[in-house]
Every structure is written in structure tokens, then in C-alpha cells.
Amino acid sequence: MIKTVKEAGLIQCDDCHKLLRLRSYKKRVKLSCPRCGSTLHQRIPNSLSHCWAYLITSVILFFPANLLPIMTFSEFGNGEPNTIMSGVVLLVEEGMLPLGLLVFVASILVPLLKIIGLLFLLLSIHGRWNVSRRRRMILYRIIEFVGRWSMLDIFVITILVALVNLGAIAQVIPGVGATAFGTVVILTMLAAHKFDSRLIWDNIND
Amino acid sequence: MNSMQIEEMVACHECDLLVKKRPVAYGEKGCCPRCGNKLYEPKKDSVSRCMAMAMSGLILIIPANFLPLVTMELLGRTEEDTLISGVLALYREDYWFVALIVFMAGSFVPFLKLLLMLFVTICLKMNLRPRSLPWLFRFYHEVDTWGMLEVYLLAILIAAVKLLDLAEILPGVGLYCFVGLLLTTILLSVNLDEAQFWKMIEDDKNG
Structure with a gap:
């Protein structure tokens, strides 16, 4: 019989992973870890609500992030504001296919799949869907791992803005989309961070 | 479970499974049998x-x-x-x-x-x-x-x-x-x- 920490009447510290006996654990009583001082809880409190909140906000911001220009690259006074997608198209047109592909994956595909993946995980827990728990766990790990790489475009803009500053000859100016895009990346990272993966494995005997 | 027994156990912090600790050498690691998460890896x-x-x-x-x-x-x-x-x-x-x-x-x-x-x-x-x-x-x-x-x-x-x-x-x-x-x-x-x-x-x- 597989036993979890919760079923054994124990509690583990989320920060230092110390296992403790649970004597008088009540939902409203705040217990703290004797080793590291962190607040103890069997599952992250309101994990799903927090995750939903971050996720919905990032879905809303996903539109301005992709539709508004993230930067303007002007050479000798000519240059149009570029969105993320038009930046990718530009890279491909200039013959830099692998690079365009990389930016496309990091900036468009990853955030989109992350949002869809987290939605799927949240719904699967709410609806008690009968999907392989191990596969959902792999999905969660991928989401957690790739999140940071979406910040790529923000860093590229930063470097270009600092480097290409030659007035009339060539200049790069950031666009409003950059703020929205950076916020989307931060929010999806927070959503994944708040998601308690142990919820995937709960109610395994149902 | 008494505190001696608790000392022998390790918890998976990704799926909450309770696993019995096993001694591992440097360079080896212990993984959760249920979700595959790394439980310990002494360095x-x-x-x-x-x-x-x-x-x-x-x-x-x-x-x-x-x-x-x-x-x-x-x-x-x-x-x-x-x-x-x-x-x-x-x-x-x-x-x-x-x-x-x-x-x-x-x-x-x-x-x-x-x-x-x-x-x-x-x-x-x-x-x-x-x-x-x-x-x-x-x-x-x-x-x-x-x-x-x-x-x-x-x-x-x-x-x-x-x-x-x-x-x-x-x-x-x-x-x-x-x-x-x-x-x-x-x-x-x-x-x-x-x-x-x-x-x-x-x-x-x-x-």
C-alpha cells in the first residue's frame, strides 16, 4: 500500500523538506518548521486559486504582448515598429532561419504552450480527469523548466537598445509590448511556482 | 510512527510519497519510485x-x-x-x-x-x-x-x-x-x- 506523507499523519516542510509528526494540525492554526522557521502546510494554501489568478492575468496580457510592438529598429531614419511575430518573420526573411526558429519557440510557442499546459493541469485537477498522473507530472516539470527561457526576447531588446544608439544612423527604441511581454513571462512563472504538484497525486484511490 | 521511524523516511516534495531512505554513495542519487523526482543526491x-x-x-x-x-x-x-x-x-x-x-x-x-x-x-x-x-x-x-x-x-x-x-x-x-x-x-x-x-x-x- 502506497502511503503519502499526508496519509501517514505527517507533514513535510516545503522549504527545508524536514519531516515532522503532525500532532495538532488544524487548518487555521499556523505552524512553523522548527528547523527553518517556514510556515508549515500539507498543500500550498489556495494553490489553485492563486494559479488561476496569475494565469488569467497572463492570458489577458498575452494579447498586448503579441500585438503591440516590442521594439523599433531604425536605420537612417527608416524602420517600422516590430511585434514579436514580425521580428521572427524579419529574421527568417534575412536568411537566419535557425535563429528565427529559436526566437519563435522561446517567445511565442513556449508562453502559449505554458498557458495551455497550466490550464490543462488546473482543469484536470478540478474535473478529476483520468489522465496519467506521471505524464501530467512530466508536463508540469517541462513547464517549470522552460519558463525562464521566454525572457530571451526581453534581454535581446535590452542589449540592442543599449548597443544601437547612434542617433540618426541607427537606433533601437523599446515598445510598449515589451512591458506586457515581460509581465506575461513573470506571471506564468509565478503561476507554475504556486501550482502544488502534489495535488496531481491526491485522491489516487478514488 | 515514532521519531526514529520518521528519521528513516524521506518525503517526495513533488508528489508527497513517503519513501524509506536508502544509503547512497557519492555520485548516486535516490529518486521517487512514483513520480521520478530526485529525493537525495549526496555531494x-x-x-x-x-x-x-x-x-x-x-x-x-x-x-x-x-x-x-x-x-x-x-x-x-x-x-x-x-x-x-x-x-x-x-x-x-x-x-x-x-x-x-x-x-x-x-x-x-x-x-x-x-x-x-x-x-x-x-x-x-x-x-x-x-x-x-x-x-x-x-x-x-x-x-x-x-x-x-x-x-x-x-x-x-x-x-x-x-x-x-x-x-x-x-x-x-x-x-x-x-x-x-x-x-x-x-x-x-x-x-x-x-x-x-x-x-x-x-x-x-x-x-
């Missing part, structure tokens, strides 16, 4: 190695932040980019929020991590037991996700390739320091044995 000389890496990292992080990562030559003019000048350029364009994100992920969090690690390892080495020690190590773990040096390095490459047609792009001294810094932070996280650190912090408290 040799973890504290000393982490201290060494934190020290070298702190030395490298200063030139990595302030010396030019890349320089661009165009029509006789030279422009330089450093980690900090990128942040300042965004700030001057009134994109303070993006500037803050870049500053946090590229400069401040990596610096904070190294500083915290150096402090914690020195305390452990010298058997000092300040009351803030558990809190500081927890804080290290908390900020860990938000340092993104490796992403920044890829961004430097992409920016350089984008500008190749336009101008001459040369690597700067800062770039070598930056790569060195990245290597030390990777080596640090590879050599970090958190379970051992926590055990030492706990023993400090009792003894």
Missing part, C-alpha cells in the same frame, strides 16, 4: 566547494556587470554594452518595469545568491550560528529561480547575430567574465547538497 565536500564557487563568482560578477560584453563598431563609432548599461538604457527610455526585470534577473539576483551562499557556507565552516542562518538559506532557495544568466548569454548571441549585417561586433572583456560567472553558478548548483546544508544548520542549533 562530496559540498560546503567547501560551494564556498569556493561563491567566492570566485563574487569576484567575477563585478567585471561581468560593468565591463563591456560586446562592442559595436559602425562608421568609426564604437558603442559598448554592459549588463548595467542595458538596464540604464531601458530606464532612460521610460521602460522602468522592463529595466527592473532585467536588473533583477541579470544582475541583482545572481549577486544576491552568491552573497547569501558565501555567508551561509562561511557560517557552516566556522561553526557560527547566527539566528538568521536558516532564514538566509531559505531565502537563497526562494530567489534561485529568478536569476537568468544562461538566458542572458543566449540573448547576447542573438543580438550579436542580428547586428552582424549592420556593423562589426566584437566580444568585450566583460563577456569572458560573464561566461566565467555563468560557469561558477552552474558548478555551484551542481555541487550544492541542500539536505546536507539543512542537516548542518540543524546540528548547529542543537549542539
Whole structure:
């Protein structure tokens, strides 16, 4: 019989992973870890609500992030504001296919799949869907791992803005989309961070 | 379950499974049989190695932040980019929020991590037991996700390739320091044995 920490009447510290006996654990009583001082809880409190909140906000911001220009690259006074997608198209047109592909994956595909993946995980827990728990766990790990790489475009803009500053000859100016895009990346990272993966494995005997 | 039995168990923090601890040698690791998460992986000389890496990292992080990562030559003019000048350029364009994100992920969090690690390892080495020690190590773990040096390095490459047609792009001294810094932070996280650190912090408290 597989036993979890919760079923054994124990509690583990989320920060230092110390296992403790649970004597008088009540939902409203705040217990703290004797080793590291962190607040103890069997599952992250309101994990799903927090995750939903971050996720919905990032879905809303996903539109301005992709539709508004993230930067303007002007050479000798000519240059149009570029969105993320038009930046990718530009890279491909200039013959830099692998690079365009990389930016496309990091900036468009990853955030989109992350949002869809987290939605799927949240719904699967709410609806008690009968999907392989191990596969959902792999999905969660991928989401957690790739999140940071979406910040790529923000860093590229930063470097270009600092480097290409030659007035009339060539200049790069950031666009409003950059703020929205950076916020989307931060929010999806927070959503994944708040998601308690142990919820995937709960109610395994149902 | 009594406390002796609890000592023999280890919990998977990703799926909550209770697993019996098994002794493993250096270089081996114990994984959760249910979800595959790494439960423990003892590292040799973890504290000393982490201290060494934190020290070298702190030395490298200063030139990595302030010396030019890349320089661009165009029509006789030279422009330089450093980690900090990128942040300042965004700030001057009134994109303070993006500037803050870049500053946090590229400069401040990596610096904070190294500083915290150096402090914690020195305390452990010298058997000092300040009351803030558990809190500081927890804080290290908390900020860990938000340092993104490796992403920044890829961004430097992409920016350089984008500008190749336009101008001459040369690597700067800062770039070598930056790569060195990245290597030390990777080596640090590879050599970090958190379970051992926590055990030492706990023993400090009792003894």
C-alpha cells in the first residue's frame, strides 16, 4: 500500500523538506518548521486559486504582448515598429532561419504552450480527469523548466537598445509590448511556482 | 510512527510519497519510485566547494556587470554594452518595469545568491550560528529561480547575430567574465547538497 506523507499523519516542510509528526494540525492554526522557521502546510494554501489568478492575468496580457510592438529598429531614419511575430518573420526573411526558429519557440510557442499546459493541469485537477498522473507530472516539470527561457526576447531588446544608439544612423527604441511581454513571462512563472504538484497525486484511490 | 521511524523516511516534495531512505554513495542519487523526482543526491565536500564557487563568482560578477560584453563598431563609432548599461538604457527610455526585470534577473539576483551562499557556507565552516542562518538559506532557495544568466548569454548571441549585417561586433572583456560567472553558478548548483546544508544548520542549533 502506497502511503503519502499526508496519509501517514505527517507533514513535510516545503522549504527545508524536514519531516515532522503532525500532532495538532488544524487548518487555521499556523505552524512553523522548527528547523527553518517556514510556515508549515500539507498543500500550498489556495494553490489553485492563486494559479488561476496569475494565469488569467497572463492570458489577458498575452494579447498586448503579441500585438503591440516590442521594439523599433531604425536605420537612417527608416524602420517600422516590430511585434514579436514580425521580428521572427524579419529574421527568417534575412536568411537566419535557425535563429528565427529559436526566437519563435522561446517567445511565442513556449508562453502559449505554458498557458495551455497550466490550464490543462488546473482543469484536470478540478474535473478529476483520468489522465496519467506521471505524464501530467512530466508536463508540469517541462513547464517549470522552460519558463525562464521566454525572457530571451526581453534581454535581446535590452542589449540592442543599449548597443544601437547612434542617433540618426541607427537606433533601437523599446515598445510598449515589451512591458506586457515581460509581465506575461513573470506571471506564468509565478503561476507554475504556486501550482502544488502534489495535488496531481491526491485522491489516487478514488 | 515514532521519531526514529520518521528519521528513516524521506518525503517526495513533488508528489508527497513517503519513501524509506536508502544509503547512497557519492555520485548516486535516490529518486521517487512514483513520480521520478530526485529525493537525495549526496555531494562530496559540498560546503567547501560551494564556498569556493561563491567566492570566485563574487569576484567575477563585478567585471561581468560593468565591463563591456560586446562592442559595436559602425562608421568609426564604437558603442559598448554592459549588463548595467542595458538596464540604464531601458530606464532612460521610460521602460522602468522592463529595466527592473532585467536588473533583477541579470544582475541583482545572481549577486544576491552568491552573497547569501558565501555567508551561509562561511557560517557552516566556522561553526557560527547566527539566528538568521536558516532564514538566509531559505531565502537563497526562494530567489534561485529568478536569476537568468544562461538566458542572458543566449540573448547576447542573438543580438550579436542580428547586428552582424549592420556593423562589426566584437566580444568585450566583460563577456569572458560573464561566461566565467555563468560557469561558477552552474558548478555551484551542481555541487550544492541542500539536505546536507539543512542537516548542518540543524546540528548547529542543537549542539
